[in-house]
Amino acid sequence: MQKLVDGIHQFQTTIFSNQRELFERLAQGQQPLALFITCSDSRIDPSLLTQTEPGELFIMRNAGNIVPAYGTIFGGEAATIEFAVSVLNVKDIILCGHSHCGAMSGLLHPEKLEGLPAVKQWLTHAESTGRIIHENYQHITDETARLTATVEENVLVQLENLRTHPSVAAALARGELKLHGWVYKFETGQVFGYDAAENQFVPVENAKALPGRVTAQLPAI
DSSP states (O other): OHHHHHHHHHIIIIIHHHTHHHHHHHTTOOOOSEEEEEEOOTTOOHHHHHTOOTTSEEEEEETTSOOOOTTTOOSHHHHHHHHHHHTSOOSEEEEEEETTOHHHHHHHOGGGGTTOHHHHHHGGGGHHHHHHHHHHOTTOOOHHHHHHHHHHHHHHHHHHHHHTSHHHHHHHHTTOOEEEEEEEETTTTEEEEEETTTTEEEEGGGOOOBOOOOOOOOOOO
């Protein structure tokens, strides 16, 4: 705890004093560039990873970077997404998984969740991820490779859940919002982005945003 208190003192005496104008400006409101959805894991620091300043990322975190489908629960996730899109008008949503994810490991090994009823219930929102891995990835037996596949598939599943949120669906239909699926690899510092055209995760600088909702061409009246 003392380390945290010392850190606050250092922030106030050095960082804040040197960037006082920035923080005074932030007191007037926020205009974040993106909503960044990621895991609660302490090894991820979105602002450090993206080299962004205070006020540039609107961040949502939970175990497993999960986005419950709209209507299943009305909790902090739905409220955060709605506020980011409808009020803050973010233009991009990034959903970022990571290597060595404990939540995804629990999804693969339900026995690890004994005594963790809240975690077990929360991971029901990633049930599709578990089903995909169980039925489509039986050929992968290596534990590390299987966990990596689970992390990647979960990013895609949660992006689909994200599309069920009305504010997101409407903004995508207007062409005012882009979705991005990322995976961060702790041990190398690499970030991979899902490219729908390639149907795989590629270095993030080469990944294209996921396509929005395709609107049918209506006949002229």
